[in-house]
Amino acid sequence: MSPADPSPLEVFIPFWGDPELLYATVESVRAQTDPDWMITVVDDCYPDPTVAEHFAAETDPRIHYLRNDVNVGITDNYQRCRELASGELMMFLGCDDLMHPQFVETVKSAHREFPGAATIQVGVQVIDEDATPIDPLTDKVKRAIRPRVRRRTELSGEPLAASLLRGAWHYWPALVFRTEVVNRFPFRDDLPIIQDLALLIDMTAAGESLVLDPEVCFSYRRHTQSASSTSLLHGSRFSDERRYYASAAEQMAQRGWTRAARTARRRWTSRLHAVTLLPKALGRRERSAVRSLLEHTLER
Secondary structure, eight states: TTSSSSSSSEEEEEEEEEEHHHHHHHHHHHOSSOEEEEEEEEOOOOOOOOHHHHHHHHOTTEEEEEEEEOOHHHHHHHHHHHHHHOOSSSEEETTTTTEHHHHHHHHHHHHHHHHHOOOOEEEEEEEEETSSOOOOOOHHHHHHSSSOOOEEEEOOHHHHHHHHOOOOOOOOOGGGEEHHTTTSOOOOOOTTHHHHHHHHHHHHHHOOOOEEEEEEEEEEEOOOHHHHHHTTTHHHHHHHHHHHHHHHHHHHHHHHHHHHHHHHHHHHHHHHHHHHHHHHHHHHTTTHHHHHHHHHHOOO
């Protein structure tokens, strides 16, 4: 490792889910062209003893396994991962997502080119439960509103904030952070589904930057029954989003970022998302869900 290289990429995997998908995630890291990485699986008391047995038999010294004493939930498990980080770069890899072989090599190259950037976002492919590439509407919208860059580009300030508030085009499990920077910004305990956007906006408002690298080197697995999707029809996510966008509009206005504040108040992609779910709610005859989705769509 040359003096210009960062320390090993610390890959934290907060685990609660399908053990077989977790093992595939770990293998995708093991297959990296750059072997300078470390994995820590943080098991949030998933009720399957074979997971601990699997990692007890692991011989690769770069792979570590920890199990929480009690189930602490999504946000606190992220926090534990962050507290364990000690290197220059870290990430919260999803326990069912996949790195492409050049992922670590790509993010380290981006860090060397933009050493002051707090966050790195690479290009992402979306896959389903069977690892088949898919392109659902949500991801079509993300691609349409994401800043269009042909090469690795550093983004910051109001343009970055307005872009993220227009539509959260990032993919949280693929983000790589400078550890000392991300440690300065608390997670929003009251926003378990949208806390990733809140964290990025807080960092941006404080003057931190994000590098967008268009090279596709990560597969994000989209499940129809994920925590975020199952909360949609019952309105919990949209209730959180309305609260967050209102506070973000105030945050941007206080910063003097009028365009970003206006974007937060309009939250048009969030409204559009609610509209796309109305047919499903109507089909299921879930009146409370229909009422919640209409409220989110029409409320100013």
